[in-house]
Amino acid sequence: MYLRKPRASSAEKALSYQEQQTKINEVRCLLGQLAERLPNFCSDASILRYLRARNWDVQKSGKMLKETLKWRLECKPETIRWEDVVHEAETGKIYRANYLDKYGRAVLVMRPGFQNTSSAKGQIKYLVYCMENAILNLAADQEQMVWLIDFQGWTLASTSVKATRETARVLQDYYPERLALGILYNPPRIFESFSKVVKPFVDQKTYKKVKFVYSDDAESQKIMTDLFDINKLESVFGGHNQDGFDFSSYAEQMKEDDKKMSDFLNSGGSVLSKEPSLLSSLQKPEPSTSEALSHGSSDSSSSSDVESPRSLHVKNSNQNLNAPQVNCSDSGAAKSEAQHELMIQMRESA
Template sequence: MMSKKNGAKSQETPLSPAEEQAKINELRALLGPLTGKLLLYCSDASLARYLRARNWNMKKAAKMLKEALKWRLEYKPEEIRWEDVAHEAETGKIYRANYVDKYGRTVLVMRPGFQNTSSSKGQIKYLVYCMENAVLNLPPDQEQMVWLIDFKGWKAGAISVKVTRETARILQGCYPERLGLAILYNPPKIFESFFSVVKPFLEPKTYRKVKFVYSKDLESRRIMEEAFDMDKLECAFGGLNPIEFNVVDYGQRMKEDDNKMALHWNSSVSTLSSNNSAETKSFLDTNNFEVGSDSSDKDVNLESLDIESDSDGCPKAVLQDSSCLDSDPDTSAKMNKKDDPVKLESSSNSSA
């Protein structure tokens, strides 16, 4: 159940399903008429994610969604295909695992130490491709995914500030409320220090999603056992599955998914009067509502933090969440079970 602030006491009162739907309807009305892929994208569930990401603040959610829709029109993430990014995937730096967590959520494995290209555009395109593929493979009862981030071979100097900022911008603004759990596996100690700096800027629902896990730590073992079926989890993360990334086999899986992606968008959109140029013009012409600026509507970014950089200009610690980050320190909306089963302790009211 969502929540809303209640007066000067900053208490929160749950929003009823009817109130939530009213907010969704209000946001849809602000957007105006949509066609084609934009109409397909703007389902009630999608609008609810943007509203949740901004704690049901209509002005903030409208601004965020408008910018995301413009990005989708220009970038066309759903049209990226395996052939466009196969060279980026060769080392297995990001891939969708062939297993899910205990909640059925898609698992994306990320290995930043396996970076194999210098093209920032190519790296971003591959990340977007992986995110779109992960969303495509989510079961009907889940909206969020799991990131397994393996720091084997990682060096701070291998990550550029430019790529990091663009990655953060896209994940935060265009895939809100998609992250259910992020496991940082054997991270350098600097990441814990960085996280302690960032934490005051994050809502509780965001930082609760991040788990630091170490292969030789017993408590870490418990975290992995509660999140995954150890028989299916890869050995690299302490599981019993000996499977290793194979780019040829993975490419075949992705080509099959590319066909599903095209079917999802094209067959559905064909009934929604899709015309890209007309769609773009209609959206840009009818969405000039003033969202203004809001001093409390600032996402966490590298410039806002006093973090030392190395000699190559690379931050010594980089961590960003696809849930939108809000600098309001008192915004800690209560959340529902569907959104975040990340809580590994026994609870039937987990949140995101």
Template sequence: MNPQLMTPSLKKTNSNLSVSPQDQPKLINEVRKAIEKHASIDKIKQKLGDEYSRCLSDQSISRYLRARNWNVQKAEKMLEASLIWRMNYKPEEIRWEHVAAEAATGKLYRSSFLDKQGRSVLVMRPRCQNSKSTRAQIKYLVYCMENAIFHLPPEQEQMVWLIDFHGFSMSNISLKTTKETAHVLQDHYPERLGLAILYNPPKFFEPFWKVVKPFLEPKTTSKVKFVYSDDPTTKSYMESLFYIDKLESSFGGRNLAKFDVRTYAIRMKDDDAKRLASHNGETSTSSVSGQASTGSESNHHANTDSEDSDGDKTQFPEINEEEMLAEAHKIATSDGGGTGGRIEH
């Protein structure tokens, strides 16, 4: 099976609606002007400082418009929610020492390599989950997203997620964290995901995916690829996306290096210093500072979850978690642990 065909079926949507390049500046300016008329805008400007200008850059507003199919009113509402979220969360204040405990096992980290399109690569290993705190996990997610965005080259706005399902078990499933993650990524990081590769997901993951998919925009699900290492076409697919010498061996590459939290901590502390300098205007306004605009908006990370957000939160359907887990357990039992079958769509 061709990995590029390993994509869940999509609902009909107008998410591919396009606007001519000539019309885009007009729509961007309409959103900017609408935001400027809001009663709370003076407070937001005061709280965000220079960050406000980055949030209202052409590139940033364009992402919100694309996420809302170039609907000015919807993009305005979405962007305003993100401005408030960023104002409350203060993502620029998150430092490595605030999230080091979450990072210790290598469950989520920015890879040292880019893909062939120059996109940052975030690696996730659900089996390495070491926390039951949704708040702490989302805080670390925001930190990783900010870091990945900071390292995007000038011509790139998106990143790649590589999700390694080796050793994944039902104990790693958390619908609460999944919903929070979907909320943060979709509502406050619009158009940041370029591709998500689910590498060797077990068959028992299928009921979970069926539950998760309604949380996601159809445009997002179209970027999710199910890839299996034993598929004959997987190697060529991964080679089309990554430089194999740099790609980690767990994803079919030749890089045998393992995650080392001490080495990673040095990288992140250095990045923190660079991001702080950029935020304070101590470096030139290069592509890095520009790219860091609306990527990491979240409500206050010190003591609140996003349930308390002032933003327009994604509405999720009611979920019968017990039924989902029971179905997953049935598949796992019949499949000798759930590792032998593929998720077919």
């Protein structure tokens, strides 16, 4: 049985269900025809992630989501298949672990010291494939994943500045609010010192998602035992599982997942539009892990007090409570401006 997901942020609690739904509707209006072309990627859950990423600023959220939709139309990331990236995967530099954390979240293992190619384009393509695969395999009540970053064998020569910059851009711009926690395992000590220097300039919600763990530090190792089943966690991360990355078995798993992705898309589904299940999340017990492991757990209020579109959907439907609707046709000036901006952006990307 998995632990309950972290509680919503205080900023989210400050908005009522009606206010949140109104903002979601306003963002959808700003998307114009893009929302009609990619309706599955403009679900309430998807828009909500972009609003959270931009602190509920409708204009900034709409612009961010527009860029994502344009990118998906152009690059079609959901159509990348194992045979397209197999050469990038040979060393296991990124792979989805065959276990979940105690919250039931998918785990992506990243090993930058195992870099085996020099093409930034190919590396980004494989990263996107892994992200799409991890999202596909999220449980019905989950939206986020955990990254386990192993620095074994890492040197400055392992890192391409161009690829690193593009990696950060893709993850921040096209997959907002997908990271629950990033664990840097045995990183060079200077990393942690540098993080303390830049802390005042980094969004605190993001900063709290990054944890430094060292194999020779019992206190930091507690993060691993609190977050993972130690019997399933690989030994390289302090667990009891002696099985490392096996390329052949992983390849078979990815081929099966590719079939699942194709079936899912052919059925009219969308990876990004998967809505978490309210009932399954309510049935989970109280979390027993350290509050430091959940970026939203600093709030003292119980999760039942959180007013969000998903958590109040059942309650409000029973009360016949209709959220305020935004009439897109009545906001002609705003819509015209948004369409003009979209045309400029599309022309620049052509």
